Amino acid sequence: MKVVKFGGSSLATGAQMAKVLNIIVADPQRQIIVTSAPGKRFTSDIKVTDLLIKYAQQVLQHQDYSSTQQQIWARYQEIADYFHLTATQLRPLKTCLWDLPQKDYPNDDYLMAAFKAHGECLNAQLLAIILQKKVPTRYVDPKTAGIQVSNDPQDAHILQSSYQQIAKINIGHDRIVVPGFYGLTSDQQIATFSRGGSDITGAILAYGLQADLYENFTDVNAVYAADPRLVDHPQAIQTMTYRELRELSYAGFSVFHDEALLPAIEGQVPIKIKNTNHPDLPGTLIVPQKYFQPQKPITGVASSSHFAALYLHRYLLNKEVGFTLKLLKIFYEFNISYEHMPSGIDDLTVIFDKRQFTPTKQQQLLERVKMVIQPDELEWIDDYAIIMVVGEGIRLFPDFLQKIFDPLARQSIRVHMINQGASQISIMLGTKQSDAALAVQQIYQSFFPNQNGDE
Amino acid sequence: MKVVKFGGSSLATGAQMAKVLNIIVADPQRQIIVTSAPGKRFTSDIKVTDLLIKYAQQVLQHQDYSSTQQQIWARYQEIADYFHLTATQLRPLKTCLWDLPQKDYPNDDYLMAAFKAHGECLNAQLLAIILQKKVPTRYVDPKTAGIQVSNDPQDAHILQSSYQQIAKINIGHDRIVVPGFYGLTSDQQIATFSRGGSDITGAILAYGLQADLYENFTDVNAVYAADPRLVDHPQAIQTMTYRELRELSYAGFSVFHDEALLPAIEGQVPIKIKNTNHPDLPGTLIVPQKYFQPQKPITGVASSSHFAALYLHRYLLNKEVGFTLKLLKIFYEFNISYEHMPSGIDDLTVIFDKRQFTPTKQQQLLERVKMVIQPDELEWIDDYAIIMVVGEGIRLFPDFLQKIFDPLARQSIRVHMINQGASQISIMLGTKQSDAALAVQQIYQSFFPNQNGDE
Missing domain, CATH: 3.40.1160.10 (Acetylglutamate kinase-like)
Structure with missing residues (x-):
């Protein structure tokens, strides 16, 4: 049924x-x-x-x-x-x-x-x-x-x-x-x-x-490996996992409601995305991980520009127990959720969905952080795009990082943030907004050379 | 004087x-x-x-x-x-x-x-x-x-x-x-x-x-671009910045006391590391950023193995305001400081200095996290090495990521964590402990080909 x-x-x-x-x-x-x-x-x-x-x-x-x-x-x-x-x-x-x-x-x-x-x-x-x-x-x-x-x-x-x-x-x-x-x-x-x-x-x-x-x-006929507004005739994804869809949705793929994935995951019910206008086309099947055998390193690449970042530096920062706690309490007071928090040795970059901010709220937040944390450096970076490269297969292909960074280097695109945790189904890059489209195109071409989609 | x-x-x-x-x-x-x-x-x-x-x-x-x-x-x-x-x-x-x-x-x-x-x-x-x-x-x-x-x-x-x-x-x-x-x-x-x-x-x-x-x-004659125990005759660093030294110290370079940098930075006094037994050698000069003109992308590469990681996944995790706050409060109760926290879309990897833990403390922490956070997945990763690639120059050389990841791919070394924030003077990689030495050697060779040091 x-x-x-x-x-x-x-x-x-x-x-x-x-x-x-x-x-x-x-x-x-x-x-x-x-x-x-x-x-x-x-x-x-x-x-x-x-x-x-x-x-x-x-x-x-x-x-x-x-x-x-x-x-x-x-x-x-x-x-x-x-x-x-x-x-x-x-x-x-x-x-x-x-x-x-x-x-x-x-x-x-x-x-x-x-x-x-x-x-x-x-x-x-x-x-x-x-x-x-x-x-x-x-x-x-x-x-x-x-x-x-x-x-x-x-x-x-x-x-x-x-x-x-x-x-x-x-x-x-x-x-x-x-x-x-x-x-x-x-x-x-x-x-x-x-x-x-x-x-x-x-x-x-x-x-x-x-x-x-x-x-x-x-x-739409399918979920595509890249946004068709950025990449000419991107490949349709035949099969992908729930997690892959979720990660791509995060960075702009809006084919399916985020919260709708949860009951499907709980019931382990596969989801098929199809086009009412072309029901004969295969569409995209979204399945639990256990039914998925990755054939290639990445499934898709997406980008999104509604981010901003707060950069903080203080010497010996990461020797201090409870420092981030103080910071998060401030965010909590402001009812602001952060997206990611990549850190260096004595610095921290906090990435926000900037749609949460009014200019006043942003200013108030900065002042409060300055007062409570007393950082040596504090910077608000408004020009922030996030690129998500997603694939259950990345863990199986040790050259996938090379395939991401080689073409970016050739185009002199600067990556100012990289964030990859243990889940190993995605890697997140931060670039300037003006570099994001070219970066997506380059990464797509690197993983899907000379492939045309179904449209 | x-x-x-x-x-x-x-x-x-x-x-x-x-x-x-x-x-x-x-x-x-x-x-x-x-x-x-x-x-x-x-x-x-x-x-x-x-x-x-x-x-x-x-x-x-x-x-x-x-x-x-x-x-x-x-x-x-x-x-x-x-x-x-x-x-x-x-x-x-x-x-x-x-x-x-x-x-x-x-x-x-x-x-x-x-x-x-x-x-x-x-x-x-x-x-x-x-x-x-x-x-x-x-x-x-x-x-x-x-x-x-x-x-x-x-x-x-x-x-x-x-x-x-x-x-x-x-x-x-x-x-x-x-x-x-x-x-x-x-x-x-x-x-x-x-x-x-x-x-x-x-x-x-x-x-x-x-x-x-x-x-x-x-x-020692100087601060070296890599640990001489891992790399044969590594190049001596002639000049580096305070921040570079700090980042390299973090991952195992132990030439100078961490806390000693702070007064030097406050006074902007340059530091010279020299060898009492070879006072004629130039040593390494450590200077404020403003006096430093990077000539190459990286200054050094270091690795350290005293880390462990906690991996957490919960669907729609990053839509929840205050989630990380709950987690950090737990760490605070246990008087445990975390080192880094790279995050995916719905997951979080928390990296600790594992010397803080006894087996009992680790077990108690896991139980508490499980109870409070109720993650879908929770994993303790004990085999964790961190590699720091450090250089004020990395921001000037867009191909530096390529130069890191190409040789690692050729050696099939899997990088399971990448963390780079806005400071852009270092990039942190996570590997298995058994891969760390080879990774350091490969990265060193990539940036310092055919160069011998002074010893």
């Missing part, structure tokens, strides 16, 4: 949904279907989730929301028209959307969560009606499915008790359509996962139902 | 001390002379400091110490005989050694400190008597010199107030002999620096007196 999740662009129009129907019907094992809300139909389009946020905000601010309601409904109506659904069939969905402002919510956050969740909720009901014309289908809402979540209205986490409930879902020979992105709290309130959380619902169901495969249909 | 410090082997015999006299007299700028206690005359010999520790222990344990007294005195008598000193000249020194048990000490630690300090104290007085025959010389004890230290009898630290006192030392045209290794507390008790601390006294005097140069005479 397979759990199949479709992304927003796969469910954005009637024509897209027709592809989805074909994909579902083509494989009788595709029994559990998880929906997203309708996504963009064209570049300047607005996602239904964003319209729902607007709807909620207008309700909260006592503004006129009728045109927003109409705008949202038009998206579903367009899909329904494509499949010639009747007004009678659609009435419950429309009522559901119209009634949202009249319901009771514990607070504004829960109101917002409930509004947002209806993008997926309505789309799942719609898909179930359409699919029912072809194969026996049931709509199952997250409450019935047993998806119980924490009391964090817009950043909920699954409760472990859910999995026992999910295992009890009676599937039979039907197709089951479940809306993604949300669950129910202990007070039966809707609470959503973080944005893009339909991936999480799919992974939770795949784990709870012990699915053989979790298929994630989106609008 | 120069401060000149002589090590234990340079002052171990009359013949050695004759060399010291020549060195001092040869340069009228060598006005401040700092002594060590007499060191080993041959491999199986016992250092006077170790005999003084035995003397103190016998006193504390009310054992017969007369033969130890005699054994210590014999070392000074041997030197005195070489220079035909009279019993009258020696009487004050002998009395000083004999009277040690009769004095009052605040506690056993201070007794131990006072006994140990007399190795340097007597040697300085002896040298002053001998030197006086050739040039006008004064013995100045640390109290008169103004060396005021903290109340840590055997691990004292200089008080900043000392420097004003030291600056007032009236040098005139005399040579001034000062015993190394100790200072006086606010209660006028003798307290010693950490072992090998005569280097520290020299550096303190050089800073306080604003010396032009601090010459450190020992029994």
Whole structure:
């Protein structure tokens, strides 16, 4: 049995949904279907989730929301028209959307969560009606499915008790359509996962139902060995491990929601990334380590530029017990998480996701560090790109470092940070932002010479 | 004006001390002379400091110490005989050694400190008597010199107030002999620096007196670009920076006391390492960064094997604010300092100096980490060598990484940790202990091809 999740662009129009129907019907094992809300139909389009946020905000601010309601409904109506659904069939969905402002919510956050969740909720009901014309289908809402979540209205986490409930879902020979992105709290309130959380619902169901495969249909053919915006026709990755995906995601690969990997890992359910528009292509299979035999040193290379670094130097620093502790307490006070902390003998570089900082917060942090730590040198490095070179195979190929650094040296690219721990599935390099693209290209060419991808 | 410090082997015999006299007299700028206690005359010999520790222990344990007294005195008598000193000249020194048990000490630690300090104290007085025959010389004890230290009898630290006192030392045209290794507390008790601390006294005097140069005479010709036990005739380093020395010392180069660098750095006094037995050789000059123009990418390569590592993995680890804080609090409770902490995306490797651990302490630490952090994976890696490749020049040579990793790849040496922060004067590699020697040899050959040193 397979759990199949479709992304927003796969469910954005009637024509897209027709592809989805074909994909579902083509494989009788595709029994559990998880929906997203309708996504963009064209570049300047607005996602239904964003319209729902607007709807909620207008309700909260006592503004006129009728045109927003109409705008949202038009998206579903367009899909329904494509499949010639009747007004009678659609009435419950429309009522559901119209009634949202009249319901009771514990607070504004829960109101917002409930509004947002209806993008997926309505789309799942719609898909179930359409699919029912072809194969026996049931709509199952997250409450019935047993998806119980924490009391964090817009950043909920699954409760472990859910999995026992999910295992009890009676599937039979039907197709089951479940809306993604949300669950129910202990007070039966809707609470959503973080944005893009339909991936999480799919992974939770795949784990709870012990699915053989979790298929994630989106609008890319595969996960690529490098960002196609940086490298011309990069190779599609056929098979990779959970850990490799996680490491590449970290540095900019955004094919799959981070938090969705966790249930898949816990259940050891393989994940397949496929393209709704080209379901014939092999896609990328993401598997547990134990099923993976590395054929080459690296699987992919990624880069990301949203970093900054704090450099500290003080003589005999690393003879002092508790020094880093002092530093981390400061970060904790500022509610700042650090990413990495490579250290020399008497110096320390702390790398941050700089999106956490306002200029004021950065300034305050520096002043506090200066006061508490009294370093000999203190520098804020704002121009910081991180390059991740990732592969389960690197431990098997002793020349992989050579293959990274030779081409960088030829291009006179300076690497000002290197960080590799014991896990040995990745190596992290720091460069200037202006060097990052060339570095990715050089490293890609070094490991994938003269190879073209499938596009 | 120069401060000149002589090590234990340079002052171990009359013949050695004759060399010291020549060195001092040869340069009228060598006005401040700092002594060590007499060191080993041959491999199986016992250092006077170790005999003084035995003397103190016998006193504390009310054992017969007369033969130890005699054994210590014999070392000074041997030197005195070489220079035909009279019993009258020696009487004050002998009395000083004999009277040690009769004095009052605040506690056993201070007794131990006072006994140990007399190795340097007597040697300085002896040298002053001998030197006086050739040039006008004064013995100045640390109290008169103004060396005021903290109340840590055997691990004292200089008080900043000392420097004003030291600056007032009236040098005139005399040579001034000062015993190394100790200072006086606010209660006028003798307290010693950490072992090998005569280097520290020299550096303190050089800073306080604003010396032009601090010459450190020992029994090696120079600081070498690699350990002569690993590399055949390594190149002598002509000039290097304070920071380079510090980084190389960290990984096993033990030419100069770590804590002695600090006053030299504060005073920006250049340090010269020279050999008492070959004073004609150029030695190694250690200078502030600002006076250093790197001519080649690296200055030296060193390795050390007294490390162990703790490897931790937990999914989404690096999204958790405060995770490392929890970990460091544990280390703090155990009074364990960590050396480095390279991290992957969801993993962390913590590198320790393993000499801090007993097997029990290690086990307790692992259990505590497991309980508090609940990692998915936890591993203790005992076979850990660290290799430091050090050079102010590495920032100027983009191919230096290539020159490190190419030869390692050719030898199939696996590097399982790489750590380089923003300071860019060193890169740290982790290997198995059995690979460390070969790695050092390969890296040395890569940067110093076909170069022979001066020995």
